[in-house]
Amino acid sequence: MDAVEKLTNLDLRFIVDQLAQQGIERERATQATEKYRLFLMAAARNPPTPLVPTKEVDAAWHTHMLNPLRYVTMCQEIFGHILDHDPTVYGTEAYERAWTETRALVAYGAEMPESPYGVKADGAACYLSQPAAVKAEGAACYLSRPVAVQAEGAACYLSQPAAVQAQGAACYLSRPVGTA
Template sequence: MSISEKMAATADLDFEILVSDMIERGVAEERARRSVAQYREFFAACAAYPEKPLVPTHLCDLAWHAHMLRPAKYARDCIAVAGHIMDHDPGVYRTGPFQDAYDLTRQLVPYGHQMPVDAYAANDEMAGAECFRAPSQPWDPEDPLTVKAA
């Protein structure tokens, strides 16, 4: 599916609980809403480009973590939109693969034009978070947490 089709699919997901969870943890409501809006675009891009590693911004990563802290919802939403649970890999920061993924993210994610060229720009919520979404593994019929792509 295209990025626009995946964006439509993510629009159907109820992420209001993520906003509430972030507010409860001390994030200002306006920032929590921006985080979720950006995460929705990142989530769609991850689903549209499963073979590509993508880097969330610091702002986006707030919502991604809030989503992962609700594992049943995260699993349902990932499977509904991407067909598998999207992997969060924190062990790549300041590596060549991270930089390559960051550069690719700037090209593929709808908000990419707002990201600084420098992935490590200090005090910039649009710079790269210290993780990335690792590329999806091939579909495995034995894995109960994946579904065959349509």
């Protein structure tokens, strides 16, 4: 069985469950996990090419890595080594080149923003790829002011409260929000 076939058959339901336990809607958790599977397939097909995940794929990847026995076993069986995750490249030219390569190689690449730092308007949804102006209170984060974002010449505005996810001192939108 080749790597792609192994990845197709790999049971990743535990990632969906754990993302849902973190407060991500189950449908979004399932989508993120399936995109993570596609990301792994691209990595298996293109071993010398550095790839970078979208935020949702990164969340699934981190969840997988937090289950070290499962992650190490999968990596050894599929890749023959641990698939390294190096967040220190963020913001570098190498990161930007890898983003462009990833867009070309993953099955969902057309859905990814052209810029790794930008926002993508997708129908009636906007995705923020950078921290929003938010206020953290306890375990929850709240938008502290309206947020307007520019995307491909069109403006997107939050029209409803957004689900946000705390990461360190910043909060990120964890799902698309409606636009006005």
